[in-house]
Amino acid sequence: MGNAFETCKNCEKSFKQGFSFCPYCGQKANDQLTVSVLFYNTISNYFSVDARFFKSFIPLMFKPGYLASRFVEGKRLLYLHPAQMYLFISVVFFFLFSFISRTQVEKVNNVLSSNEIPVIVHDSLKRQVIDSLKHVETTEYILKNEFSFNERKVDSLIAINAPDEQIYEAMGMEADVGFFRKKLYVQILKFYKQRNGGSLLEAFYDSVPIAMFFLLPIFAFILKLLYFKSIPFSYHLVFSLYFFAFVFMVFSLLVLIDLIWEPHSWINLLVILLITIYFYIAVLQFYRRNKLNSLFKSFIALFSFVLMVVPLAIVFMFMAAFFLY
Known part of the structure; x- marks a missing residue:
């Protein structure tokens, strides 16, 4: 049967x-x-x-380099995958940060509508973006450096629905202007008509996750250059994913503090110091070099990333936001 x-x-x-x-x-x-x-x-x-996330959380926060070491050793089911860890925490961070960014967007729009200058004292990234709006005056709109125009004349042309080309001429744009410079005039006029600087700021914030998608591999490549004879690039990428997961976790906690009460400047300095020390210990534990070697390469990696790569990324993000918004 x-x-x-x-x-x-x-x-x-x-x-x-x-x-x-x-x-x-x-x-x-x-x-x-x-x-x-x-x-x-x-x-x-x-x-x-x-x-698995909670099982990985304690090692991530308090045992620098531990998760990356275990992962490359083959223990890949005990803890959350580095890409999952990074994506999960980054989503949490940008969700929390959206509450702050929404407030900042509304503040910029309200300030522009009242012709006042925004004051932001606790976030250097926001300050860099808002600084571009500080040259707006009540009697004449002036964009420092190469662009300036008479506000009353431009307002009159806008009021009679004059063609944009005529308004560009009133703004000082030459007939044989190049593509890039003309694009600047187009965006300046668009910004001036709408008085909606919040959209520009919002577009900048929206570009941050995309920028991080490229910045993280660049950081791993910097580590590869410092340890080019030791291990494959994938190992550096695993290390970078866990490290930036830690960074976003710390930033998430900082945003939570900011939502409850405005932190003092010393907290920001403490966070920077904490991340620096964490990175050094993580490098020491993961790459298994002596303390002096690890300290030197940690400094080079952070210096290259913070002082060279990040500023360029901010510029590109700002330009992308300016031209796409």
Whole structure:
């Protein structure tokens, strides 16, 4: 007498009755879709990821370099994957930061509509963006350096719906102007008409995650240059993913503090010092070099990234936001 078989509803392969799960794909046999099953699967899958996240959280925060070392050693199921860790924490950070950025966008729009100058004292990145708006005057609109025009004349042309080309001429744009310079005039006029600097600021903030997508591999490449004879690039990338996950976690906590009460400047300095010390210890533990070698290469990596790569990225993000908004 032969054994009875049943067919898996997921992979449609047959197997002997008596199995609780399909031996081919792992789906539960005779799994009837009910509301309880639906929510149980959703919650169990969610918390299975969370369980690994919380198991990884303590080493990430308090054992620099530990997760990266374990991952490259082959222990890749005990802790959250570096890419998952980075993506999860970065999403949390940008979600929390959206509350601050929304407030800043509204503040910029309100300030521009009242012809006042915004004052931001606790965030250097925001200050760099807002500084570009500080040369707006009530009687005459002036963009320092190469661009200046009479506000009343331009307002009169806008009021009569004059063609943009005529307004550009009133702004001082020459007939044989190049493409890039003309694009600047186009964006300046667009900005002037709308008085909506918040959109520019919002576009800048929106470009940060995209910039980080390119900055992280660049950081890993800097480490590769410093340890070019030692390990493959993928190892540096794993290290970088965990390190930036830590950085975003610290920034998330800082944003939470900022949402509750405005922190003093010494907290920002403390955070910078904390990240620097963490990075040095992580390099020391992951790359297994002596303390002096690790200190020197940590300094070179951070110096190259913070003082060379990040400023260029900010400029490109600002230009992208300016031309795309």
